[in-house]
Amino acid sequence: MSSRLMLLRFTGRKTGRYYTTPVSYVLDGNSLLVPAGGAWRRNLEAGPQASVRLRGVWRSVTSEVVGEPALADLLLAMIQKNPAIGVFTGIRVRSDGQLDASAFERERRRGFVVVRLRLDEDPGRARTAAA
Numbered sequence: 189m190s191s192r193l194m195l196l197r198f199t200g201r202k203t204g205r206y207y208t209t210p211v212s213y214v215l216d217g218n219s220l221l222v223p224a225g226g227a228w229r230r231n232l233e234a235g236p237q238a239s240v241r242l243r244g245v246w247r248s249v250t251s252e253v254v255g256e257p258a259l260a261d262l263l264l265a266m267i268q269k270n271p272a273i274g275v276f277t278g279i280r281v282r283s284d285g286q287l288d289a290s291a292f293e294r295e296r297r298r299g300f301v302v303v304r305l306r307l308d309e310d311p312g313r314a315r316t317a318a319a
Contacts, residue, residue, distance in 0.1 A: 232303055
C-alpha cells in the first residue's frame, strides 16, 4: 500500500495542533501529488510546511495548492498512474480516456484541488520534526 498511500502530518491553522491523515498520492519527480477534496487542505494553504511518512520514513515537504487551469490535466495523469484516486474522488476516466466532465465539475465546485508536496532534500530533518 505504501506505493499509493502515505501519512500526511500538518499543523492546524486555527488550533496549532498537529494532525495526521492518510492520503493517496502519485510520485511526480521530486514531488508528491495528492488529491484534496477535504477541509484539511486549507491547513496547507496557511502554512506550507508539513511532513509525510513515505515508505516508512518521515520527510519534510513544502506544499503548493494546484487549482485551475492545470487541475483537470493533472488529475487525469494522476488517475492514470493510480486508478484508486478515481474511486476516492468520484471522478472517473471515460472510455475515451478523458475525465468524466460532470463529476469533475461537481467536485471542483465543492473545492477539490490537487496539492503538490515538494520533498525536502534532507530526509533526516523531517524525522526530528515529526517526533
